[in-house]
Amino acid sequence: MKKILSIFILPVFALFFSLNVKAESLTLGWAAWDPANALQELSKEFTAETGVDMNFEFVPWPNFADRMLNELNNQGSTFDLLIGDSQWIGAGAVYGHYVKLNDFFDANGISMDDFNPATVYAYSTWPKGSPNYYALPAMGDALAWAYRKDWFNRPELQSEFKSKHGYDLGVPKTWDELYDMCTFFQGREIDGVVRYGAAINTERGSEGITMGVTAAMYAWGMEYEDPNNPYSMDGYFNSDAAAEAVEFYRKMYEDCAPPGHSDAYMVANLDAYKSGQVAFQMNWYAFWPGVYKEDSDGRESGFFANPCQNVCAATLGGQGISVVSYSEKQDLALEYMKWFARPDIQQKWWDLGGYSCHMDVLGSPDFVDSAVYAQGFLDSMGIVKDFWQEPTFVELMLPMQERIHDYVVNGKGSAKEALDKIIEDWEEVFEADGKI
Amino acid sequence: MKSAVKKFKGLSDKAIAWIFITPTLILLLAINIYPLIYAIRMSFTNFYANKIGREPKFVGLKNYKKILGKEEIWEKMQITAHFVCWTLILQALIGLGLALLLNKKFKGNELLTTLIVLPMMLSPAVVGVFWTYLYNPQVGLFNYVINFFYDFGVFDMIGSSTLAPWSIVIVDTWMWTPFTMLICLAGLRSIPNYMYEAAEVDRASKWQQFIHITLPSVLPFLLLALLFRGIENFKMFDLVVELTSGGPGSATELASINLKREAFEKWKTGYSSAFAVILFVTIFGFGNVYVKVMNKIKDR
Numbered sequence: 001m002k003k004i005l006s007i008f009i010l011p012v013f014a015l016f017f018s019l020n021v022k023a024e025s026l027t028l029g030w031a032a033w034d035p036a037n038a039l040q041e042l043s044k045e046f047t048a049e050t051g052v053d054m055n056f057e058f059v060p061w062p063n064f065a066d067r068m069l070n071e072l073n074n075q076g077s078t079f080d081l082l083i084g085d086s087q088w089i090g091a092g093a094v095y096g097h098y099v100k101l102n103d104f105f106d107a108n109g110i111s112m113d114d115f116n117p118a119t120v121y122a123y124s125t126w127p128k129g130s131p132n133y134y135a136l137p138a139m140g141d142a143l144a145w146a147y148r149k150d151w152f153n154r155p156e157l158q159s160e161f162k163s164k165h166g167y168d169l170g171v172p173k174t175w176d177e178l179y180d181m182c183t184f185f186q187g188r189e190i191d192g193v194v195r196y197g198a199a200i201n202t203e204r205g206s207e208g209i210t211m212g213v214t215a216a217m218y219a220w221g222m223e224y225e226d227p228n229n230p231y232s233m234d235g236y237f238n239s240d241a242a243a244e245a246v247e248f249y250r251k252m253y254e255d256c257a258p259p260g261h262s263d264a265y266m267v268a269n270l271d272a273y274k275s276g277q278v279a280f281q282m283n284w285y286a287f288w289p290g291v292y293k294e295d296s297d298g299r300e301s302g303f304f305a306n307p308c309q310n311v312c313a314a315t316l317g318g319q320g321i322s323v324v325s326y327s328e329k330q331d332l333a334l335e336y337m338k339w340f341a342r343p344d345i346q347q348k349w350w351d352l353g354g355y356s357c358h359m360d361v362l363g364s365p366d367f368v369d370s371a372v373y374a375q376g377f378l379d380s381m382g383i384v385k386d387f388w389q390e391p392t393f394v395e396l397m398l399p400m401q402e403r404i405h406d407y408v409v410n411g412k413g414s415a416k417e418a419l420d421k422i423i424e425d426w427e428e429v430f431e432a433d434g435k436i
Numbered sequence: 437m438k439s440a441v442k443k444f445k446g447l448s449d450k451a452i453a454w455i456f457i458t459p460t461l462i463l464l465l466a467i468n469i470y471p472l473i474y475a476i477r478m479s480f481t482n483f484y485a486n487k488i489g490r491e492p493k494f495v496g497l498k499n500y501k502k503i504l505g506k507e508e509i510w511e512k513m514q515i516t517a518h519f520v521c522w523t524l525i526l527q528a529l530i531g532l533g534l535a536l537l538l539n540k541k542f543k544g545n546e547l548l549t550t551l552i553v554l555p556m557m558l559s560p561a562v563v564g565v566f567w568t569y570l571y572n573p574q575v576g577l578f579n580y581v582i583n584f585f586y587d588f589g590v591f592d593m594i595g596s597s598t599l600a601p602w603s604i605v606i607v608d609t610w611m612w613t614p615f616t617m618l619i620c621l622a623g624l625r626s627i628p629n630y631m632y633e634a635a636e637v638d639r640a641s642k643w644q645q646f647i648h649i650t651l652p653s654v655l656p657f658l659l660l661a662l663l664f665r666g667i668e669n670f671k672m673f674d675l676v677v678e679l680t681s682g683g684p685g686s687a688t689e690l691a692s693i694n695l696k697r698e699a700f701e702k703w704k705t706g707y708s709s710a711f712a713v714i715l716f717v718t719i720f721g722f723g724n725v726y727v728k729v730m731n732k733i734k735d736r
Contacts, residue, residue, distance in 0.1 A: 066700070073486040073703070095488050204683035259573040262595025262684055277574075395702040406685025410597040432482075 025053035026332055029068060029079040030319075032058035033266070034290045035139055038352040039083075045348070046339050052332060061266060062206050065394065072097040072324070080327040081336060083138050083319045086122045091391040093126035098134040098322040104334050105133060110341045116140060119357035122386050123320030135320025136337055137357035139286070142306070142380035143215045143315035144373075145178075146273060146291055147171070147280045149302035151190060171302065175219055175248060175309045178280070182256035185279035197256030198280035199272035200249075201265055204405045207397055208265035210387065211315050212282060213249045213404050215306050218313035218385045220245035231436045233426060238419035241310060246415035250408045256280075262409050284317045285380070288373040289353040303373040305380040316384035318355065357381075392433050399425035472716075479710035486703035499710035508686075509694070509711075516691045518601055519608070519676075520669045524662050526609040531616025532658060536650075538617070539624045553614045560611070564678025567607045568594065594680050597687040604676050604688050608669065616661040623657030624650070656734045663726055670719050691715055 028043075030036045036058045043054040057079070059067045065085065071078055072092070084092060092098035101124075105112070112120045112133060119137035126134055151157060152169055161169035165180050172178040182197030189195070201212025214222075222242040226232040236242075253261075258277050261268065266283060273281035274294065288303050295301050306314035321340065323333040339345060346358035350370070355377065361367060368375050388396045400422050407418040430436045447455075479499055483492035503509050538549050555563070570578045571593040582588060593603040627649065635645045673692045676682065682689035695715065699708035 069486070070700070073488075075488070091486070095486065203681075204685075205677070205681035259590045260571075260576075260592050260595060262592055263681060395704075398697055398701055402686050402689075405683050409595060409683065410685035410687060412597065412685055 024051065024332065025055055026080045026329060026336055027055040027057060027078060028081040028083070028336075029057045029059070029071070030083040031064045032060045033286060035286050035354050038349070038354045042345070042349055042352055042354070043336075045345070046336060049339070050335065052335070054336075065206060069394065072326075075326045077324070077326045077328055079324050080329045080333040081321055082324050083321050084135070085319055086316060086386055087389050087393040087397070089123065089126050089134055089320065090389045090393060092322060093132070093134045094391040096325055099325050099330060099334075101133045101136065101323070101337075102131070104337075108338050108341075110136070110338065114341075114343075114359050116357045116359060116362055116381055118316075118381050118384050119318065119320075122316050122384065122389075123318060123357075126389070128389060135322040136341055137318075138321040138340070138354075139318050140355040140357040140377070140381055141284050141286050141317030141319075142377070142384050143211060143282060143317060144285055144288070144306060144376055144380055145280055145282055145304050146288065147302050147304070148278075148299065150298055150300040151185070151195075151279060152302070153300075157184075171304045172307050174307050175216060178307050179248070179252060179256070182252065182280060186256055193276065195276070196258035196272075196278045198252065198282065199261060199264060199269040199278045200252055200257055200282045201269065202253060202257070202262055202405070202409055203265035203268075204263055204401060204409075206265070207387075207401065208263075209405050209408060210397060210400045211265075211317070213246060213408065214385075214387065215282065215315045216245040216249045216252075216309070217242050218315060219306060219309040219311060220248075221310040221313075224388065231427075231430050233423045237426075238416060238423055243415040243419055245309070246404065246407065246418065250411075250415070253408050285355055285373060285377050286317070289371070292372060301372075303376050305376045305383075313383050313385050314380045316386040318357075390433070390435075392429050395429045396426055475709040475712055478706050479713050481706040483706040483709075484703050485705040492706060495706070499707045500714070502707065503711050503714060509691075511686070512689055512691045512694045515601065515687070515689060516670065516672075519604060519672065519688075519690060520666060522602075522605045523608045523612070523669050524666055526605065527613045527616045527665055528658060528662055530609065530613045531661065532620050532654070534613065534617040535620035535624055535654075538621055552617065555611045556614045558611070560675035561678050563607060563611050564675045567603075567679055571603060595684055597684050600680055600684055600687045604679060607675060607679060608672070611675070612665055612668075616658065616665065619657050619661035620654055623654035627653045656730065659726075659730045659733065663723065663730065666726070667719055667723060670715070670722075 028039075030039070036056070040054075040056055043056075046052065047054055065088075068079075068082060068084060069088070069091070072082075072095075082098075084098075089098075093100070104110075112124065112131075115124075115137045119140050120133075121129055123137045124133045124135045126132055158169045161181070161184055164184070167177075169181065169184070172181055178198075184197075185195050186197040187194060201208040203209055220241040222239065222245060223236045224233060225236055257264075258272055261272065264272070266287065269281045269283050270287060270291070272278045273283075273291070276299070288301075291301050292303075306312075321337060323330055323337065327333055340349075341358075343358055343360040346356040346361050347364075350356040350361050350367075356362070362378065362381075368378065387393065390396060403418040403422045403425075406412045407415055427436065478492070480494055480496060481492035482495050482498075484490065534552060538545060538552075570576045573579050573590045573592045573595075578593065579591065582591075591599065593599045631649050631653075632645060635649060640648070671692050672690055673696065676688055676690055677693060680688045682693045691711075692715070695708055695711050698704050698711060702708075
């Protein structure tokens, strides 16, 4: 009887113990998009090396901030690691959501000098630029443009464009050129189908239209505040150049966007482009590997950094990876971070479609030729600018979304009025926060 | 066991009633009354739920003054009023019309009733998402149907500040008219036939029968349906968020959407608690007046 029992019981025990050995796991939270799938693939290597299971919770972009910030504000321990937006770093540091990483970096020989300086500044430091690190640059990103290279290469379109505008149809160097090209394609019939100019960000609910309009405002030279007098915004954020940029963005929306593109962000722009509706789409570098891979049926995509106007600048995207201070597995989470910071892993990260910020990857002689969008990415990361990263960034984002959408899409008031009102809203936020 | 039954038998009716009521009372207190009292308390502070460690300060009526003096809040209230009024008017007229139609006996009556009732069984979020496709100016069915009758050209229902407030009215009416219809239908079916027979003996016309028998009999039911819809639409959130996100700009930002943004995006807990209290008092006040009027009509 004992023998019979042991035949049945032993495998059950073996299974129980094997499950127990594998029970060590980490949960990582991020947005649901292509790079997240690449990270999931990459992390299999971490599991293979350490035996630690990786669980992922990827939240769709429109709900990403709500879901994650609610979790942090409630001091939830669902996530051990979080790849949070660059703007969250202030709140993460000030409210104690993120673990400060300086000692860990020092103890493990991780140097921030090994990462692209713009990404370290944007994704890791608080107060900005200080050597206080709350995240490791994980995913470099900036707002850029994709265009229908196959249409641009058509001789009849090239000659028509040149005779109309006096210069070649090609990658636009300025926003004025971009506008010429967008309007050139607007309503044009190509292969028997009516096409439109550009799919630009107009989304109202989260951050879409702000990310889009700031791409123009930065190129016009907008500054958020007086560099010598922090939080003094009058004359900077609402300067004539800034207002002109917002007016220009409205002109782009009216004259270049496809019909019904009034609440569009990442996915809607991708859809408009992939379905052959538009000649240009504004979007994040994160999507270019997918767009490039899916080129078919004669579609050939080209990519370029945000055009210059008065200055060259681009809207920063991307995220750093942080250890959540409410996690009960902080040591294990730091192990993951240590693994992720390794140059060989960073190279694999780029190969899989993630945008590494490690200088060994970006500085490699093969990097520029490794993807058609690699040069653009390098160019962009040298000129990026970000929205406020204050702990109150959501309070700052919401009025901008409302006021800019009201002007650009709704046509209410003037650009200057919209910017003036945003400053009023922001001053109220900074006052409540004790900054002014 | 026997002794337990005996003990139970020894309880008074009042005690047994309390035993049954107590769990419900506890739940009500925990889920409704306590949060309400807590929100009222918070509304007098400058509390921010995301600012961990910062003690809320008592600010008196400051939040209330700020809300009631803010032009934008009144704009949101106007948008909400437009939405509530028009949806109620349309749902009352169409709902009553459909109920009158379905009260007749004809072939396919049951199938038609089932089809008409379908929209209200869908999730508001799902309805919001698929109506964004229906409203799409390029591929949406809505533009196609409208242009079939009269060529308006390309128009964007949810991208235009003039049309967007109507776009949410149309979708809510499409979704919730069946509810009004069902309640009215119940009212119509409760009217005894002898009343119409007596009216016919008195040579009353169909119109007179409608005005003097049908309408007074069905009115309390219709008013009850409108009370439910009015309260629901005053708090409307999910459908409109999915459909327009409150846009373009703030053209369809209802009071409840604004409240959610203040409370859970800006984390102005004290301020938004005051706003929630104001909205609660408004609904409660209107609801009470409405019920009194409704009872008077019923008593007539």
